[in-house]
Amino acid sequence: MSLRCPEVTLAVLLFAALAGCHREERRFSESLPASTPLDSVVQSDIRPGGTPLPHQPDFIYETNAYAVSQGKQLYEWFNCKGCHADGGGAIGPALMDDQWIYGDSPQNLYATIVEGRPNGMPSFGGKIPPQQIWQIVAYVRSLAGQVRKDVDTSRADHLFTRKSEQSMASTEPRASSPPPQPQ
């Protein structure tokens, strides 16, 4: 389903316009979504009853353009680029693709950032305040095309490395196991 289809675009337009209220809010002290307890982090796609990942409830940060754009800024400031590059991955896995080792839901991503993960992902818990972690989570999801196009950020004011998040295709998240080898 791409934006080339007029009906879809029309629907997106209408929805986008009416959703303007929430998309455009600039909230400086945010209510924090509940984070995930450790035992529900998905680490393997071997699961009784089949493989689809559980349906995730609405994540308010990723329908808010300001939060996603702040997340993009923090991605740069806290040097996520050092391992994940501009989303394409280097020492760390790519964030722009559809492979999610530890789950793609906002709660999973939050847990990943807070706890750290084997093979080099540092634990940022206690270092990055929760609100900023949620903003980064929203941005990471936008890298993988999980965020609505009108909320997505556009190009940054630096060297042009890849298409903007707005122009990326949405991907269906798939669990990935075992984790891909470092490049």
Next chain:
Amino acid sequence: MSTVQLQDKRALEAVWADPPGFMGWLKTVDHKRIARRYFVTALVFFALAGLLALVMRLQLARADNTLVGPDLYNQLFSLHGSAMMFLFAVPIMQAAGIFLVPLMVGTRNIAFARLNAFSYWIYLFGGLLIFVAFVLNIGPEAGWFAYVPLSGPQYSAGKRTDIWAQMITFTEAASLIVAIELVVTAFRLRAPGMLLRRIPLLVWSQVVTSFMVIFAMPAVMLASSFLISDRLVSTQFYNPAEGGDALLWQHLFWFFGHPEVYIIFIPALGMVSEIIATFAARPAFGYLALVLSLAVTGFFAFGLWVHHMFVTGLPPAGMSFFTAASLVISIPTGVQIFCWIATLATGGAIRFTTPLMFVVGFFFIFIIGGLTGVMLASVSLDSQVHDSYFVVAHFHYVLIGGAVFPLFGGFYYWFPKLTGKRLSERAGKWNFWLFFIGFNLTFFPMHILGLEGMTRRVYTYGADTGWTPLNLLATIGSAIIAVSVIVFVVNVILSLRRGAPAGANPWNGTTLEWGTSSPPPSYGFADLIYVGSRQPLKITPLAYVTGLPTRMRTSLATTLADARPDHITPDPNPSIWPLVTALAVTVLFIGSIFTPWALIWGSVPVTIALIGWFWPTEKQARDLQACEVKPEEGRAPRLVEIGP
């Protein structure tokens, strides 16, 4: 004027009247009705933008005030500026042109009448877009001139700036269209005998303005299109890291932005000339000097734009050129002021009516603004007061004093012609004095605030700055302005209901619009006359025009320089296609805020609408034939002389 009547008024009314009811209202191409719409819409935007300013002033009345937070305040001043500049000032001056230029040059309708209707709808939809967006929290937030990178993709999240940039496309398209119509009307549809040196000063001011619009608007459309495309499809126009330049925006915008303020100001100068001439009971002194000054001002206005960028670190030698240009442009304006004073000094008994009071207010206020402008022309002085409240004071003095005061004077002057009723003179005097006092109380202290270090676009300030007393004074002044606007609105409403009916020429004016009834009938003038002087109403016309087809709408096109009858052109009938096309264009423009594909599939309805608009009909073919000049068949426009 002679009472000889060659045309059958009923036949004219049958041809020129709009269809009845709501459909007639939607389909009209009558320049007078469309001008009325423009006036009402622009005044509504003026009132809304003024309310935004009132909220800003309430927030700034006290230090560390918490009435409005930074996000809402940023939207308030951005929308106030954008609405005042794009939705009020330029459209209302053009509306004055749409109403007055055809009447003053003695023709029945404006050129390209359906395009005129289209321009109104586009303007309305653009204005609605930005105000509805504001209510939905998607209002502009980066100021009315939206510097990049703040308005760029990285620092302005969401769709706010995109909607603002697209609103510009709407309003500039409407302005360009009206400018083209006005130029063609003034150059090719004048009454026979209206030589260039007999054209009224207001028409000249509208012509100069229209040429300025034609050259300036494309620059801002380019700038805003680059911005939309940077934000939507990752172009790099304003990205220094990829070879773009943040200053490119400023150059493009101010190349438009400086002429823009003259676009707002020059039509007001035309109004001042007309009002002074009428109430000093003599033709304006120095006709040639006044016309040349208008043209020179309009031309030089394009050479000043860098004075908005004096602190961006440009080379000093280059900036000196713009200092010189900014100083020089005050000379033609000075010449005009001297000519007007001479008119007042050498005229007959001066009648201090409300229109003249507003014009006198213009002198008092605008000249201060012009002189602070001379100060701002200096790079060194500007380096202190740029982007401070001193500049806010300056531009309100020149815009309100130089454009809004003459505009109000023009309202009081032409309201009888527009509506057939007279506005109350007593309420008018209250209106004037409240506005004059309130304005000075609001904006004069801002000169001092700027020199004391208060910067623009601040949602609050600390008590330790010492800026509180003057801010409080400014807020009180703004409340007085609000009262004066209320007085004006009440005056208009009551006069429409119970005002004294105005005759054709309540002020004893000498230009052609006063030669027809108030309000003019749908056909404008019963008879098209030959214009023999600069004050065509002071002498009995020497000749009338006959030989025009009577059963269809026509205009008489005359030659450019000496206004000899040239050919007859059919005038459009009422049509729904301008509205339909405007709706299609609106869908295309709004769609392209969200996705570039809208440009592709949005063109389909626009193409369909344009095909509907331009589809050649049998009636059109017959009308064209009927307009052909065939002297042997008695079908030729000719002048019929009237005996002594």
Next chain:
Amino acid sequence: MHSAINTAGPRAHEIAELMTLFTAVCAVVYLIVIGVLIWALLRKRARARLASEAEREIADRKARHVITWATALTVLILITLGLSDFFVQRSLFTPPKDPLRVLITGHQYWWEIEYDHPDPSQRLRTANELHIPTGKPVELVLTSRDVIHSFWLPSISGKKDLIPGRVNTEVLIADKPGLYTGQCAEFCGLQHAKMRLVLHADSPEDFEKWRQQQLQPGREPATDTERRGRTVFTSTSCVLCHSVQGTDASATVGPDLTHIASRGTIAAGTLPNTPDNLAAWILAPHRMKPGVQMPATPLPPDDLGALTKYLASLQ
């Protein structure tokens, strides 16, 4: 002090003098023009005589003369004003000899300051509060990390924009010691209103003393509470954005805090630097400056107290 009229430096003096000249000339012009206007509006006696055509001709010819002379006078006045502006501009744009160079980078919503020096060990970084020696020209090298800002200290000199992708320069010279303030003068976002600038003009000896102190690494904590505070600093979110020379904290996202206690204000010049304000700022910056980039850092009260004590010790 932040007034373009009450000036404290030779550059601002020159501009203020030019402003006085312009204002005086403009005021006289205004009074004359308005005076003539009022005369024109109110003259009654002569009107009856202007009824005839010949008299009108004479009046018009007189008016033409007056207007020609008035226009010539206008041109002369504008040339004079233009020339006086030219001379001031030439003086202000002459590059200073042997200035002290300071690199200033604008951020949303704080000023990053680095004193330049050919010897890298003599370069010092600070934020938001600038110290300069009196009587010596200081050349500011201005750029921005994000959007356009503008550096303006009205009592000292005119303003200059900080534009990303460009490097601009401005010169400051202070006459006498004192405290001068200004604020960002180009709309830069949500907290543009509270992006203040503080200038301490010190006597050359005081300046050198300040400079030597600033070149020292962060003061070692002396008490247990301060030590605990340093641990809090380096183990929570502070270390992701701020730096204190001499510790592991070396991030450059936010202001350098090595000598934060030596500054009179925090939060870009908007809050007095007191322990209470510091604690409130750390807990919830958005309460004082909604939209600021610094996040809320919820710390337990003991940790917060220790952290504040540590920061207060960083003289």
